[in-house]
Amino acid sequence: MEITVQHAKELRLTAEEFELIKQKLGRTPNFTELCIFSAMWSEHCSYKNSIKWLKTLPRDGGRMLVAAGEENAGLMDMGGGYGVVFKIESHNHPSAIEPFQGAATGVGGIQRDIFTMGARPIASLNSLRFGNLKDKKTQRLLAGIVHGIGHYGNCFGVPTVAGEVYFEDCYHTNPLVNAMSVGIVETNRTVSATAEGKGNPIFFVGSATGKDGIGGASFASANITEESTEELPAVQVGDPFQEKKLLEACLEVLRTDAVVGMQDMGAAGIICSTAEMSAKGGVGMHIDLEKVPTRQKNMKAWELLLSESQERMLLVAHKGKEDQILEVFEKWDLPCSEIGYVTDDGQLKFYMNGELEADVPAEELVLGGGAPQYEREYTRPAYLDKVAAFNQDSIEDLKDNAAIKTAAENLIQIPNIANKRWVTVQYDSMVGTANTQTNAPSDAAVVLAKGTGKALAVTTDCNSRYVYADPFVGAEIAVAEAARNIVCSGGEPIGVTNCLNFGNPYDPEVYYQFVKAVQGMGEACKKFNTPVTGGNVSFYNQNPSGPVYPTPTIGMVGILDDITNKMSLDYKKAGDKIYLIGTPKNDIGSSEYLHKLQKVEFSNVPSFDLDEEYTLQQVVAGLIKNKQISSAHDISEGGLMITLLEKGFNRNLGFDVQNTTDIRKDAFWFGEAQSRVVVSVPAEASETLEAALKAQSASFTLLGTVTEGSVTIDGVNWDSIQDWKEKYDTAIENLIAEN
Secondary structure, three states: OOOOHHHHHHOOOOHHHHHHHHHHHOOOOOHHHHHHHHHHOOHHHHOOOOHHHHOOOOOOOOOEOOOOOOOOOEEEEEEOOEEEEEEEEEOHHHHHHOHHHHHHHHHHHHHHHHHOOOOEEEEEEEEEEEOOOOOHHHHHHHHHHHHHHHHHHHHHOOOEEEEEEEEOHHHOOOOEEEEEEEEEEEHHHOOOOOOOOOOOEEEEEEOOEOOOOOOHHHHOOOOOOHHHHHHHHHOOOOOHHHHHHHHHHHHHHOOOOOEEEEEEOOOOHHHHHHHHHHHHHOOEEEEEHHHOOEOOOOOOHHHHHHOOOOOEEEEEEOOOOHHHHHHHHHHOOOOEEEEEEEEOOOEEEEEEOOEEEEEEEHHHHOOOOOOOOOOOOOOOOOHHHHHHHOOHHHOOOOOOHHHHHHHHHHHOOOOOOOOOHHHHOOOOOOOOOOEOOOOOOOOOEEEEEOOOOEEEEEEEEOOHHHHHHOHHHHHHHHHHHHHHHHHHOOOEEEEEEEEEEOOOOOOHHHHHHHHHHHHHHHHHHHHHOOOEEEEEEEOOOEEOOEEOOOEEEEEEEEEEOOHHHOOOOOOOOOOOEEEEEOOOOOOOOOOHHHHHHOOOOOOOOOOOOHHHHHHHHHHHHHHHHOOOOOEEEEOOOOHHHHHHHHHHHOOOOEEEEOOOOOOOHHHHHHOOOOOOEEEEEOHHHHHHHHHHHHHOOOOEEEEEEEEOOEEEEOOEEEEEHHHHHHHHHHHHHHHHHHO
C-alpha cells in the first residue's frame, strides 16, 4: 500500500509532520511506521504544543533526586535513606466515553508509574470535575467514574486518602478525571526506565495484550465530539487484581540483581516503552512481536505496538540472568516472555515471524528528541474584558443577620462546598492502616510512611474559576492553596506534580490561558521552593459551547519529620478562642457566593499577594511547630463562614463569633480572599498566641469562642452545629434523589 499524506491526516498527523517523517527516515514510511509516529508524536506523548513552556517551570533544587520528566514519576528525598515517589495524570477522554473503565484504568496507570520505579504505592488521590449535578448525564458520569475509581483502588489495595470534586456547567461533556499516586522507596533500590547493554534480553511481563486501548494516545489528543463514541475501542479495560500481582512481582524482581531497567506500558503501549527506554539509554532494540503474549488471535504488528492493554511492563535484564526474571513472574502466575534484545545502533526494529515490520530511530520518536515542538500564538481572551468590568458595588450587600443566615444555608448545600461523602464512601481510605484522617481530619491528608519514622502530607488543589478569571494569579493560588493545606496540617511542602487541563491549544485564547497559568505556577513554585517533578498536560478538553475552565491541578507532597506535629482542622473543646490569621478583605470576586447565589459569571480573581501568602504560611508553620495552636483550617470555597462551620463538624462543637470590621457583610462572611487561616487555642493560651503573632507583625483578629454546639453569629443564635452538619452532609445525595 502506498502511504500518502491523506493516510497521515487520518492518523491525526499534519502534512508538515508527514514530510518531516519522510525526511527523518529518508523514505516514505510504511503503514506500521506511520502508526508509530502518529502515536509518539501525538499531543499526549510528545507534549509538542506545551513542552517549551513546561521547561520554564522550576524543575530542580530542593529535595529532588531525579530531574523532572526523566523518570516515570518524581522522586524526592525524605531523609533517612528513603524517597517519596509521586505523580498525577489525566484520564479525561476515556472517562467521558466509558466512565467506569476510563476512570479505573486511570487509577491503574498512575499506580504503575510509581511501582515501576521500585516504590510501593501508599496513597491515592484524585481531582474530579463534572457538569451540573442536576443533569442526568452528569449523574451518570459521576456514578460511573466514582465507581471505577473505587473499584480499581479498593481491589488494588491502596487507600484513597484525599481529593476534590467540583461541578461547573463547562465540564458537562468533558469531565476531568485526574488521578495521583504516592509511594515510598529506599533510595538505593530505585530503578530507571533505561535500556542499556548490547545483547541484554528484553522481557514483556504482565497481562496479555488485546485490542483494547489501540490508538488511545491519539484519541486523547483530539476534541470529544458526538462521533467519539465510535472510538470506544480506544478505552482500555483494567484488572486491579492482575495489577496487584504485577506490583508484588515487580518489587520482588527488583530485589534481585537481574534488572537493568523497567518501564510501564501506558500511553501508546509497547512502542512508547521501547522508544523511550531506548532513547534514554542511547541504544536500539530488536523486538519479535509474535512473542508478545496476546489474548486475541491474529493481531497485526501495528495493533500490538499501539495497544494500551493494562497491567503490562517492559523490562530489560542482564544477559545470563534470564532465569531469575522468569522464576519471579512464574511464581506470581503472570505472563513473562522474552521478546527481543538491546542493540547498539539506536534503531527500533520490529519483526513479525521473521519479517521486518518497522525500522525507526528511537531518538526521533520521543519528547526531547526528534518529536516536533511548537509554540502557538496566543491572544488575551475577550471575556477578560467582562472580568475587568465587574464592580462588586453593583451587587447589593446582605442587609441583616437573617439574610446572612439564608445565604449560609444555601451556600453550604452547593455541591462544590457540601460534603462529598456520596463519593468518598465508595473509596477504601483505610486499607494499609496508614491514613491518619479518620478521627483527626486536616486540610491535607496525612499518611504514615511506615518504616521511615515520618509521615507525608498530600493534597490536590485547583479552583478553576479563579484561573478562568486570571490565569496567572489563579495558577499561583492553586499552588499557594496546596502549600497552605500542607502547612496547616503540620507538613513542610517539598514538591509539586501537575495535571494541566485545557481546551484546544490551536485556539489562541485557550493557549493564552495555558501560557499564563504555567507562568503563574512557576512563580509560586519558586516562592515555596516546591519544584515541579513532572506531571501531565491534557489539551482538547472541550464542550459544545467551548473549552472547559482552565484547570491546572496541583498535586503537592509535604513531609512531617515528626508525626506529633500533625495539626487537625477541628475545634477541640468548648471555651477555646477562635482567631483569624490574615487580613479580612473587602472582596467577593469569583466566590461561590457571587457565582452560585448572585449568578455572576465574570468577576475578578480573589485578592492574593504571593509575598503575603508566603509570610502567612511561615507564621502558621511556626505556631504549629511551637505547639501554640490547637487547630488550623484555611479559608477557601465559601469563605470564613464555611470554614467556621467545617471546623465544628468533627466534634459537634459550635461557635459564637462577631464581625467587628466595616467591610461588606458578604465579603466578610463569604468572600474568598486568600492568605487567611482560622485557628483555635485554649483560652489560657490566647495571650501567648497573640504575643507570638504581634512579634511577627502578623495580622490577626479574635473572632470569638468555641461553644458546646450552638452556632451564634453577631449575637443571634443560628441553631445547633448538628443542624448545619445535616444540611452539609445530605445536600448532594438529596440533589441526586430529587433529579
